Amino acid sequence: MISHDFFMMGRRKKSKPGRRPVLLFWLTVVVLAIPNIALCVTEQMTLAANVTNVLLPVSVVWLLMTLSRRPGKITLLLSPLLFIAAFQLVLLYLFGHSIIAVDMFLNIVTTNPGEAFELLNNLLPAIAIVVVLYIPILVMAIISLRRKDLLPSEFVGRQRRMALIAVAVGVASLGVTYAVDREYRAKIQLYPVNVGYNLVLAVERTKATADYFKTSSAFRFNAKPTHPDNAREVYVLVIGETARACSFGLYGYGRETTPLLERNRNVVTFTNVFTQSNTTHKSVPMLMSAASAQDHHRIYREKGIITAFKEAGFHTVFISNQLPNHSFIDFFGKEADEWVFIKEKATEKDNVADSDMLPMVKSVLDKGRNKELIVLHTYGSHFNYRERYPASDAVFKPDDASEAKFSNRASLVNAYDNSIRSTDRFLHDVITLLDRTEVMSAMLYTSDHGENIFDDGRRLFLHASPAPSIYELYVPFIIWTSDTYRRNYAQEANALLINRHKSVTNSESAFHTMLGLAGIETPVRNDSLSVASRKFRPSDRMYLDDHDEPVPVNKILRDKQDFVLMRKIEAGK
Numbered sequence: 187m188i189s190h191d192f193f194m195m196g197r198r199k200k201s202k203p204g205r206r207p208v209l210l211f212w213l214t215v216v217v218l219a220i221p222n223i224a225l226c227v228t229e230q231m232t233l234a235a236n237v238t239n240v241l242l243p244v245s246v247v248w249l250l251m252t253l254s255r256r257p258g259k260i261t262l263l264l265s266p267l268l269f270i271a272a273f274q275l276v277l278l279y280l281f282g283h284s285i286i287a288v289d290m291f292l293n294i295v296t297t298n299p300g301e302a303f304e305l306l307n308n309l310l311p312a313i314a315i316v317v318v319l320y321i322p323i324l325v326m327a328i329i330s331l332r333r334k335d336l337l338p339s340e341f342v343g344r345q346r347r348m349a350l351i352a353v354a355v356g357v358a359s360l361g362v363t364y365a366v367d368r369e370y371r372a373k374i375q376l377y378p379v380n381v382g383y384n385l386v387l388a389v390e391r392t393k394a395t396a397d398y399f400k401t402s403s404a405f406r407f408n409a410k411p412t413h414p415d416n417a418r419e420v421y422v423l424v425i426g427e428t429a430r431a432c433s434f435g436l437y438g439y440g441r442e443t444t445p446l447l448e449r450n451r452n453v454v455t456f457t458n459v460f461t462q463s464n465t466t467h468k469s470v471p472m473l474m475s476a477a478s479a480q481d482h483h484r485i486y487r488e489k490g491i492i493t494a495f496k497e498a499g500f501h502t503v504f505i506s507n508q509l510p511n512h513s514f515i516d517f518f519g520k521e522a523d524e525w526v527f528i529k530e531k532a533t534e535k536d537n538v539a540d541s542d543m544l545p546m547v548k549s550v551l552d553k554g555r556n557k558e559l560i561v562l563h564t565y566g567s568h569f570n571y572r573e574r575y576p577a578s579d580a581v582f583k584p585d586d587a588s589e590a591k592f593s594n595r596a597s598l599v600n601a602y603d604n605s606i607r608s609t610d611r612f613l614h615d616v617i618t619l620l621d622r623t624e625v626m627s628a629m630l631y632t633s634d635h636g637e638n639i640f641d642d643g644r645r646l647f648l649h650a651s652p653a654p655s656i657y658e659l660y661v662p663f664i665i666w667t668s669d670t671y672r673r674n675y676a677q678e679a680n681a682l683l684i685n686r687h688k689s690v691t692n693s694e695s696a697f698h699t700m701l702g703l704a705g706i707e708t709p710v711r712n713d714s715l716s717v718a719s720r721k722f723r724p725s726d727r728m729y730l731d732d733h734d735e736p737v738p739v740n741k742i743l744r745d746k747q748d749f750v751l752m753r754k755i756e757a758g759k
């Protein structure tokens with residue numbers, strides 16, 4: 187309709203010379219206002235914040251449009267805002283809430299495949315809206331500029347006066363909002379100021395990451411071994427991918443997804459464990475270092491757990507079944523004496539099985555070194571689930587409908603459960619390899635985050651959305667110890683049993699627990715965070731938000747369904 191009217195007006199140019207630029211003037215104002223109006227509905231803000239968030243930005247755009255008699259020029263100058271508005275509307279369509287996050291900007295500039303954009307199939311309607319709303323305006327602006335369309339000067343003068351009054355009212359409204367809403371901060375809540383702020387943070391974070399080797403070069407753990415030099419010991423940290431505790435038989439799930447681990451009496455299952463991030467590239471670095479949501483900035487100054495073990499005399503190996511992505515996962519992994527990203531060499535990159543890492547683990551163990559640390563980064567249960575296991579291993583069927591649709595839920599759950607069985611087998615095989623060495627050894631397995639599989643009325647799917655659900659945060663955390671280990675270090679083994687039902691955060695505890703199990707002392711080690719210590723104390727449950735700040739988990743969870751499940755987990759049901 188818009189373009190039809192536009193061309194009609196083109197033909198009537200002589201009779202009504204001012205109408206076409208006036209239309210462009212108003213269309214730009216209206217179209218740029220759409221995200222502000224939509225965010226009033228999707229974001230849980232106070233009335234004052236909502237009024238300000240529409241009044242102030244809209245009146246500023248209105249005023250900007252009066253800065254020239256050529257509306258095409260101003261509209262084109264505002265085109266970055268048009269792109270941001272389009273991006274914002276697509277996100278609202280996709281997630282139902284939240285502004286463009288720092289992480290989303292980072293996903294655009296890095297080679298990180300961008301977990302937030304895995305739902306591309308579902309984006310078509312949103313992209314259609316954007317094309318219909320925003321592309322015609324840009325086309326109109328270009329045509330208008332070429333035709334040298336001018337707004338009538340009396341129109342511009344009148345609109346400028348009215349817009350100035352509106353801006354003044356908007357500023358007053360902002361003042362009122364700050365006065366009545368104590369939590370309001372324009373850089374967090376006022377669109378598009380908040381998107382601009384996130385863009386600045388993304389640039390700062392990119393720079394801090396690029397400078398990491400400089401800012402961390404002098405760092406030392408000053409780690410020392412306390413276990414005897416001549417005793418052979420092997421420790422394995424297995425980092426899972428997209429494994430949610432509530433789909434594990436070990437955690438009371440109604441299906442036999444973990445039959446092998448359940449039969450192993452030397453496995454201690456921690457029943458009440460949350461993670462601090464629902465994205466791989468933020469969660470895994472916290473598992474591999476002392477940084478957590480509470481003190482995340484230290485990640486730019488310190489090194490990872492592999493260096494702590496190295497300083498204490500361990501040989502270290504990092505094997506990953508994920509692609510390197512220039513994040514801290516790579517930085518910390520490459521601290522190892524030997525490291526490999528097995529997927530990099532594969533031709534069909536999506537289907538490399540975690541079990542392909544087992545022969546490498548075996549050959550490391552066959553070397554018979556006295557002190558060994560192996561860190562395995564798996565691909566676990568990452569979507570597309572049915573590619574995570576061979577079709578012949580499928581126990582739960584049908585598992586072939588893999589399109590991200592609610593109507594496929596049964597099939598998706600079957601495939602997901604099969605992938606957990608595959609992880610069960612993988613962990614069992616790692617344990618078997620360790621067991622065969624008959625030395626002191628321990629394996630800690632946890633997952634970076636969980637997953638949504640259309641679990642309730644919210645119909646959430648996958649992970650990494652700006653606001654996590656409890657299905658993304660409740661993760662498995664298990665520790666296996668060898669007989670020889672328990673004979674020699676009964677205190678640590680007993681502590682595991684004492685702590686297994688306590689509230690644990692894997693992002694905080696994986697690092698300190700590994701050091702505790704291996705008897706590595708460093709001023710960085712904190713036994714109140716180690717579940718292998720009787721000094722363990724549950725800390726406040728926090729989440730690492732998009733601005734890398736800690737937020738209490740019960741503030742980041744949004745819905746009733748989350749709190750119902752949280753109470754069940756805490757009650758041990």
Ligand SMILES: [Zn+2]
Nearest residue numbers: 428465466634
């Ligand atoms: Zn992940």
